Structures are given as structure tokens and as C-alpha cells.
Amino acid sequence: MTYVLYYWSGIPGRGEFVRLALEDAGIDYTDIAQTRGGDEKMLAALKANSKTPPFAPPYLKAGALTIGQTANILLFLGERHGLAPKSHAGCLWVNQLQLTIADLVAEVHEAHHPVAASLYYEDQKPEAARRTQNLREARLPKYLGYFDDVLAGSGTGWLAGRRLSYADLSLFHVIEGLRYAFALTMRRLEKRYRELGPLHDRVARRPRIAAYIASGRRLPFNEDGLFRHYPELDS
Amino acid sequence: MTYVLYYWSGIPGRGEFVRLALEDAGIDYTDIAQTRGGDEKMLAALKANSKTPPFAPPYLKAGALTIGQTANILLFLGERHGLAPKSHAGCLWVNQLQLTIADLVAEVHEAHHPVAASLYYEDQKPEAARRTQNLREARLPKYLGYFDDVLAGSGTGWLAGRRLSYADLSLFHVIEGLRYAFALTMRRLEKRYRELGPLHDRVARRPRIAAYIASGRRLPFNEDGLFRHYPELDS
Numbered sequence: 001m002t003y004v005l006y007y008w009s010g011i012p013g014r015g016e017f018v019r020l021a022l023e024d025a026g027i028d029y030t031d032i033a034q035t036r037g038g039d040e041k042m043l044a045a046l047k048a049n050s051k052t053p054p055f056a057p058p059y060l061k062a063g064a065l066t067i068g069q070t071a072n073i074l075l076f077l078g079e080r081h082g083l084a085p086k087s088h089a090g091c092l093w094v095n096q097l098q099l100t101i102a103d104l105v106a107e108v109h110e111a112h113h114p115v116a117a118s119l120y121y122e123d124q125k126p127e128a129a130r131r132t133q134n135l136r137e138a139r140l141p142k143y144l145g146y147f148d149d150v151l152a153g154s155g156t157g158w159l160a161g162r163r164l165s166y167a168d169l170s171l172f173h174v175i176e177g178l179r180y181a182f183a184l185t186m187r188r189l190e191k192r193y194r195e196l197g198p199l200h201d202r203v204a205r206r207p208r209i210a211a212y213i214a215s216g217r218r219l220p221f222n223e224d225g226l227f228r229h230y231p232e233l234d235s
Numbered sequence: 236m237t238y239v240l241y242y243w244s245g246i247p248g249r250g251e252f253v254r255l256a257l258e259d260a261g262i263d264y265t266d267i268a269q270t271r272g273g274d275e276k277m278l279a280a281l282k283a284n285s286k287t288p289p290f291a292p293p294y295l296k297a298g299a300l301t302i303g304q305t306a307n308i309l310l311f312l313g314e315r316h317g318l319a320p321k322s323h324a325g326c327l328w329v330n331q332l333q334l335t336i337a338d339l340v341a342e343v344h345e346a347h348h349p350v351a352a353s354l355y356y357e358d359q360k361p362e363a364a365r366r367t368q369n370l371r372e373a374r375l376p377k378y379l380g381y382f383d384d385v386l387a388g389s390g391t392g393w394l395a396g397r398r399l400s401y402a403d404l405s406l407f408h409v410i411e412g413l414r415y416a417f418a419l420t421m422r423r424l425e426k427r428y429r430e431l432g433p434l435h436d437r438v439a440r441r442p443r444i445a446a447y448i449a450s451g452r453r454l455p456f457n458e459d460g461l462f463r464h465y466p467e468l469d470s
Contacts, residue, residue: 051328051388052324052327052328052331053381053384053385053388054331055335055338055378055381065324065327067327067331068331068335069330069331069334069335071306071334072327072330072331072334075327075330076327089287089300092287092300092302092307092310092311093286093287095304095307095310096287096289096302096303096304096307099304099306099307100290100303100304103290103341106338106341110345110349114345114349114350114362114366115349115362115365115366115369116365116366116369116373118369118373119369127349127350127362127365130350130351130362131349131350131351134350134351134353134354138351138353143290146288146290149288150288153286153288
């Protein structure tokens with residue numbers, strides 16, 4: 001089956017959660033964002049007649065299927081490519097974790113765009129400052145404390161079961177993104193939630209993830225994406 | 236299997252999406268919010284030792300399983316109780332639709348709480364006014380236009396396939412919530428997106444949904460929930 005990933009070029013964004021799964025599973029895929037005119041192709045395919053039209057990128061074409069919503073794409077890939085437990089209960093648990101990661105990621109995005117995603121950050125700076133204070137002091141500790149507890153509870157080094165799942169790959173990316181966006185905050189929080197750093201390092205050492213990072217194909221974080229470094233929002 | 240639904244008392248909230256599925260499928264369940272001391276029981280069970288701890292309510296206990304995240308609970312119920320297509324591709328499509336509904340619901344909540352969910356609306360009124368204008372003028376038309384297109388494209392009266400799925404029940408609830416919160420806006424948008432009203436009415440006429448509404452157990456919308464009516468935010 002041929003896989004084609006459609007996402008915006010130039011940012012890791014939500015597409016990166018899908019890329020990490022494809023890379024770790026060693027799946028051959030075309031990344032439209034890395035091709036000429038990628039954004040135009042992505043937008044054209046978004047509007048093309050599909051029986052299961054996506055609301056927004058990322059979406060994955062897998063043979064005749066068009067699959068939208070990040071967590072839904074990962075549910076599909078996880079089951080097919082050994083990135084989720086074999087049991088139905090295990091798949092539900094990984095999906096639950098992934099949806100909680102999606103909630104965290106949405107809140108991180110809201111922090112620099114509390115008024116409207118369609119406005120520039122510069123047009124909502126006072127609101128962003130208030131919101132991000134709440135993110136740093138209340139929401140990030142709550143989410144990171146939760147994942148720290150889950151890791152400590154599983155005792156295997158992975159969030160769910162004895163093997164890595166796509167939720168571990170996503171949490172790895174979240175940790176990288178938060179370190180980029182909120183370096184000072186994360187230095188403090190990682191001292192309190194001590195399972196996060198080791199999970200990050202275990203994922204980074206996976207041969208295919210290490211090769212992906214070394215390849216130069218992994219897009220750097222920047223101020224157009226989900227995880228943005230605005231020094232005035234970190235402390 | 237015994238089902239127990241855990242959610243906050245006093246608001247429909249995200250618990251209502253699960254209730255509608257349980258009710259339409261005719262599943263026997265205990266609704267902790269309707270029992271004495273429901274909130275305390277829900278919070279206690281949230282902190283109790285589970286192998287799959289939920290981050291937040293709603294969560295469902297189904298025999299030995301504890302299942303969190305609204306869309307994940309619905310994925311589980313849909314497959315088991317005939318509220319999703321039988322094919323794997325069909326299940327993914329309904330999950331995709333449900334996750335898009337979840338995104339819409341989150342944006343509706345953000346509109347009256349753009350600074351922090353933990354602050355009162357009264358402490359973020361100017362920010363809410365700006366955000367809600369964007370919701371009314373850009374985001375709601377985008378989401379409702381999308382679901383209108385999906386309904387028109389399916390041609391069966393339901394979002395996915397020939398039979399009702401849990402996504403139809405959720406969209407019904409969203410339409411009710413939006414009519415409550417943004418009556419003036421919805422009067423305008425429903426003229427433009429003409430599939431929504433008939434979908435709403437088809438769901439409301441389902442015998443078990445009609446019985447549920449008539450029972451008095453369905454909690455009314457109010458200003459503690461997701462869909463809130465603040466006249467200054469509607470126009």
C-alpha cells in the first residue's frame with residue numbers, strides 16, 4: 001500500500017506526529033510537504049472529491065482511503081504497523097493517551113493565539129501573556145504530571161505496555177517542542193517530572209528515529225508552528 | 236457488562252455525547268452524575284488506582300475497563316453496539332468526524348474562556364468578545380459548512396453510511412447547543428447550511444432519543460457548561 005502524507009510545508013506542526021510514526025515503523029511514504037508546490041497540492045487534494053473529506057491537514061492517503069485527524073491516522077497506522085498493543089483494550093488506552101496529547105498540543109497553540117488562529121501573534125500579545133501564564137503555572141504541570149504518573153505506573157519505560165507505541169513518539173515530540181518554546185519553564189518542570197527526560201532519550205535513541213533526525217528531513221521548530229519560542233512568554 | 240458513566244453533575248458538558256450514544260443504543264448504565272454525591276464519587280474514582288487513568292471526565296467503566304476521552308469512549312461503544320459502520324474504513328471515518336466535532340466543541344468553549352478555563356467568564360469578557368466574533372464569522376461557518384457538505388455528499392440523511400452513527404448523535408447535540416448559545420447566529424447559518432436542521436430533527440425523532448428527552452433526565456444547557464448563552468456574544 002502506498003502512503004502519501006499531506007500537510008503544510010515549512011513547519012513540523014501536527015504532521016510531525018504522523019511522520020514520527022511512519023519513520024519509526026520504517027514505512028515508505030511520500031511527504032507532499034517535501035515536494036515542489038506541496039502546499040498547493042495539499043490544498044487541492046483537500047478540496048478534491050473524497051468520500052471521507054478531511055476538515056484540515058494532516059491527512060493520509062493510504063491506497064483508496066483518505067484518513068484525516070492526527071489521532072485517527074495514528075490509530076490506523078498503530079494497528080497496522082505494530083505501533084500499538086495487539087489487544088483491543090491496549091489500542092483504546094493508546095488512543096486515550098494520544099487524545100490527551102492532542103488536548104495538550106491544542107492548549108499550547110491556544111497560548112500564543114488565544115483570540116484567533118487567523119490573527120498574528122503580534123495582534124494578541126496581552127491576551128497571550130495572560131493565557132500563557134496559566135499554561136506555565138497550571139496546565140503544563142497538570143498534563144506533564146499526568147504523563148509522568150503514567151510512565152511511572154507502567155514501569156516498562158513506555159506509556160502503554162511493554163513496547164513503544166505511537167503515543168510515546170508523540171510525547172517525545174511534545175517534550176522537544178516544549179523545550180524549544182518554554183526552555184526556562186521546562187528546566188523547572190523536568191526536575192519535578194523525572195520520567196519525561198528518560199522517555200525522550202529512549203525515543204531519540206531508536207535507530208530509525210536517530211536516522212530520521214540525522215537525515216536533515218526533520219523540520220526545525222519555528223514561529224509559524226505549534227511550538228513557538230517567544231522569550232516574553234517563558235519564565 | 237455493566238456500564239458506569241462518570242462525569243460532572245449539573246451540566247450536559249462532554250458527558251452528554253456519551254449519554255446520547257448509551258440512550259440511543261438502549262444500553263443500561265449508571266450515570267454517576269445522577270446519584271447522591273456524584274461529583275465526589277467521580278473525583279475519587281478519577282484518582283483511584285487504574286491501569287488506564289483518565290486525565291479528566293467523562294470516563295466510562297465497562298466491566299474491568301476504564302475508558303477516558305469522549306471520542307475514545309464513543310469509538311468503543313460505537314463498535315460494540317451498532318452505532319458505527321461494520322467496516323474498519325467506516326469506523327475510521329466516523330472517528331474522524333467525531334474528532335472534528337470535538338475540535339468544534341473545544342473552540343466553542345474557548346470562545347467564552349479564551350484566557351483560562353479556570354477563570355470566570357466575567358474575568359475575561361473583552362477577550363471573549365474578540366474571540367467569539369471570530370467564532371461567529373469564521374469558525375462556525377467553516378465547521379457547519381463542512382458537516383453540511385458531508386451530509387449532502389452522503390445522501391442518506393446520515394453523516395456516514397446508510398445508518399445513524401454516534402457522530403450523528405453528537406452533531407445533533409452540537410446543533411442544540413449552538414442554538415442555545417448563539418440563537419441569532421444560528422438562525423442565519425441554518426438558512427445557509429440546510430442539511431443541519433433536518434439531521435437534528437431526524438435524531439430527535441428516534442424513539443429512544445425522544446423518550447430520553449421526555450424523561451426529564453437530559454440536563455438543560457446552562458452557563459456552567461460548554462454551550463453558554465451570553466447575549467452580548469451573539470449577534
